[in-house]
């Protein structure tokens with residue numbers, strides 16, 4: 001069968017059209033024009049309620065949310081921010097943008113933070129960003145216990161984790177701030193967009209102002225007035241607001257989230273099961289306590305040489321499945337050695353070894369079972385092909 005475009009997205013619910021048409025008719029695209037109930041404000045209220053957090057601030061991207069979260073923590077210049085060595089380049093970039101220094105921590109072959117290295121590096125850190133990379137959750141109980149004792153604030157980069165839970169708690173609500181993405185490859189698709197959530201009134205007041213709520217626009221945010229009065233005219237305006245058009249695309253998708261999460265997990269687990277017959281493939285298990293919301297699958301190639309890995313990737317591509325080995329594809333934005341804008345980039349041998357064998361395959365949640373079976377077939381055949389000749393000639 002011909003495989004579909006693995007970057008295809010689900011159609012945006014029809015309700016978005018009516019609302020976008022209304023906005024286009026009225027020209028009311030700026031979030032602060034309407035006296036109240038602007039689509040962006042309604043999105044913030046609905047998202048906060050969905051997550052069970054006190055406050056939400058919608059912005060232009062998850063990167064913007066991470067940047068504002070760091071600024072809202074009021075960290076001094078050159079503050080040290082501990083981040084995982086396996087994440088998207090946007091994370092160290094947000095740290096640099098906030099004039100802080102990223103400190104990279106090792107990540108294990110299960111894609112989760114290496115707690116030994118984390119514990120060793122935490123004493124030098126002023127803040128922590130936990131990136132739940134590709135939705136893989138690190139041990140948040142251990143991390144919060146360590147950070148709470150040392151009073152280090154935790155920002156959760158939950159860009160790719162909307163819908164994941166950890167011991168019943170929603171990912172993004174565990175740290176001081178949670179940041180999410182609405183970029184097209186995430187669970188809710190507006191092309192671009194992000195949102196941060198927190199229970200901290202002072203922190204959100206600062207973030208709201210810096211996001212571009214100039215003059216008294218903060219009055220359109222349901223936050224304690226005292227918190228705003230303190231910060232009026234004292235903070236820079238970075239103008240990272242969300243447009244009403246984006247909110248109109250996002251809001252009708254929120255009721256679909258629960259279904260997408262269930263479908264994504266079912267699809268992932270189905271493909272993981274099919275792949276597990278191969279001795280060359282290892283799909284790491286989630287941690288106990290973690291209920292995932294995946295829209296892609298990651299697995300490690302076991303006991304394969306570099307040339308076998310290359311031949312596997314080429315074989316799968318020829319049969320229509322794009323497999324990305326994070327550390328093998330050139331200029332990959334998730335390989336830490338490509339973050340050359342970070343001063344004193346360390347070597348992280350464990351993370352590097354993982355990246356050289358960790359594969360990434362998108363599994364959009366709307367794929368039907370026969371497509372998932374075909375994707376798994378392609379992968380298994382490509383593995384077989386890549387590993388067979390060497391072994392046949394070897395004896």
Ligand SMILES: *Cc1c(COP(=O)(O)O)cnc(C)c1O
Nearest residue numbers: 061062063088090159160181183
């Ligand atoms: C997508 C992603 C980001 C960046 O999100 P944007 O909205 O594109 O800025 C950051 N971190 C992780 C883990 C991501 O997957």
